[in-house]
Each structure stands twice: as structure tokens, then as C-alpha cells.
Amino acid sequence: MHLVFFYCKIFAPDNIKHPILQTHVKTNNGIRTISPIGTWEDMIFSEEMKNAMKFGYKFEILWGYTFEHKKVFTNYVDFLYHNLRMKYDKSNPLNFIAKILLNSLYGRFGMNDQFPSIELIHKDLIKNFENKNLEKIIDRIDLGNQILVIYESENVFESYETHNVNVSIAAAITAYARIHMSQFKNNPNINLFYTDTDSIYTDSELDSKFLCDKTLGKLKLEYIAEEAIFLNPKVYCLKLESGKLIYKAKGLKGEVGLTFKDFEKLLKKKWINK
Structure with missing residues (x-):
């Protein structure tokens, strides 16, 4: 079985009381998540498309990515939930650890893997470094004689590091959550x-x-x-x-x-x- 992320033109029904599909928009106050009506283009998970069609949404598929479907986290979730969360009281640290591991699973796969570089530079050399890398510097922390500098890495796509990031997994998990919650909307x-x-x-x-x-x-x-x-x-x-x-x-x-x-x-x- 395969699942797909499609880039589509999305048509929301005019009479829907609680729109169930979300998108991001740029505002003066940053990126906002909204559930719009009308028409827009976005990437959407195939299972969420199927669910949305039950509510009257229509789609024009433009292109997409295909992924193999497998249940890869069943044992992980079962162990943490049934063996730790249900076994130990909320006051027990193991309960909290299990909760954090469960809640952070999807975010771990969805994080940005373009990690910045971090260097400790002597204060006598910092001016020269800044002159060469000013636009790349994200932050700097004064540590006395040393300056901790965080800056954008070069050639991030040529790195041989493995970060175990897979955005499709994170996106599918959140899509399944929205599908589950949609049964309480427009009901x-x-x-x-x-x-x-x-x-x-x-x-x-x-x-x-x-x-x-x-x-x-x-x-x-x-x-x-x-x-x-x-x-x-x-x-x-x-x-x-x-x-x-x-x-x-x-x-x-x-x-x-x-x-x-x-x-x-x-x-x-x-x-x-x-």
C-alpha cells in the first residue's frame, strides 16, 4: 500500500460551518495557521483528502510524492503507553518521561535538519570572523575572552551527517490527528x-x-x-x-x-x- 502527498488546488464547500483543512499564511505578525474557505493551493496528505471529500471539499491534483505505507511505531507507542503511562502514577517520573517521548515523536521527525554551526572564537578574532560571515550569523553569546557564535552552515546538503528526519512521517501523523478530530466538527x-x-x-x-x-x-x-x-x-x-x-x-x-x-x-x- 502506498500513500501520497499531493500538491493540489483545493476548493472548500461554501456552506461548511467548521472548515477542517488548514494552511499557513503570512501576516504582519508572522506565519498564522488558518482553516480557510474559498480556493487555494497547498500540499495535502491523501488520507486527509479522502476524509475532506466527505465534507464536500474538491481537489485538482497538480503533482505529488508517493510513500510506502507501514505501521512502524506500534511497538514503540504500545510500550510507552501501556507499560509506563498506564502503569505508573502521574507523580512518577517514568510517567512524565513516557508522555514526553510520545508527544515529541512526530516533532522529532519534522524538525529542520539544516542545523547551524557553532564555534567558540577568541574575542581578538571575532571582528575578522564577523566581517566575513556577518549575514550568516544567527546569534552570539559573550563568554568573556571567548565568543560563542551560532551561524548558518554552508553546503548543508553536501553533509554526510544523518539526522533521522522524515517530514512525511510528521506530516502524516498530524494529518491523521486532524482526521480523527474532524468527526466532532460539522456533526x-x-x-x-x-x-x-x-x-x-x-x-x-x-x-x-x-x-x-x-x-x-x-x-x-x-x-x-x-x-x-x-x-x-x-x-x-x-x-x-x-x-x-x-x-x-x-x-x-x-x-x-x-x-x-x-x-x-x-x-x-x-x-x-x-
Whole structure:
């Protein structure tokens, strides 16, 4: 069996409530991930294409890459999850180690393998080095008589180093995750308020087939909230039945306290000062 990454022209359905395909766009504040409607071109995993077609997406394939399909991580995931995460309490370091190894697996394969060069240069020689490599320098750290310089490597594609990087594996893993989460979007039985990588916020009763505390890929009930405000990805506030407040504000330091009223003001596009 083979799987393919296709570069396509993508046509989103006009009437979709929760778009399920993502792309990156450049903004004045950097690269942003969005789920657009309309038409655009992008690279997409063949299995995600099949899933998207169920929601009304259409594709014009322009070109692609073919990969052999194998289940290469079954034993790795089973061992870490069942033998460590499920065996040891969350307070045990082995539980945490297993969690980190599981969560970082796809990222390890998707990292940029064009590693920079690092050199320790005497301060008397740094000016000469900078004159020759100024545009390549990424960072420099003053260590007294020595300067630690990080700079872009030359001839990275001629290197004989092996970094064990495979972007197709990382891209396939994240695509399968989006496919899994798409079943909770545009679902007539689920009133969806907010969703993230592996979570949903809803006031609907979920089918028991989706729920299990100890099964990979299943959901578990984390909170029951009386009120909630969702403003942006990773910016929300929950007022629990117990009265406890849980909120997340991406980019905000933890010591800055926010209240439910603060989120209400932001919802109404009013400024808050802290």
C-alpha cells in the first residue's frame, strides 16, 4: 500500500460551518495557521483528502510524492503507553518521561535538519570572523575572552551527517490527528464551541464510543463549566460548577491574573489593564 502527498488546488464547500483543512499564511505578525474557505493551493496528505471529500471539499491534483505505507511505531507507542503511562502514577517520573517521548515523536521527525554551526572564537578574532560571515550569523553569546557564535552552515546538503528526519512521517501523523478530530466538527449531534489539537468544548451529550479515560484516541471529561468564553485559539475562560476559574491566554505571563469579567470585556472589544 502506498500513500501520497499531493500538491493540489483545493476548493472548500461554501456552506461548511467548521472548515477542517488548514494552511499557513503570512501576516504582519508572522506565519498564522488558518482553516480557510474559498480556493487555494497547498500540499495535502491523501488520507486527509479522502476524509475532506466527505465534507464536500474538491481537489485538482497538480503533482505529488508517493510513500510506502507501514505501521512502524506500534511497538514503540504500545510500550510507552501501556507499560509506563498506564502503569505508573502521574507523580512518577517514568510517567512524565513516557508522555514526553510520545508527544515529541512526530516533532522529532519534522524538525529542520539544516542545523547551524557553532564555534567558540577568541574575542581578538571575532571582528575578522564577523566581517566575513556577518549575514550568516544567527546569534552570539559573550563568554568573556571567548565568543560563542551560532551561524548558518554552508553546503548543508553536501553533509554526510544523518539526522533521522522524515517530514512525511510528521506530516502524516498530524494529518491523521486532524482526521480523527474532524468527526466532532460539522456533526449535527455535537454543538461545538471550541476545539484544539486533542480537545473539544461542547454542551452536547457525547456517544459513549468517544469516551474512555485509558484508551488512546478517546476523550475523557475534564471539566463541567457553567459559563465559558472563547476568544481565540488558546485564549479562553471557563467558570466551573465549583466556582473555580480556568483560563488560558497564549503569550500572557502566568503571574498576570485575569477574571471572567476581563474576558467579557475582551469579548466586547474593550481594553483591560493589568
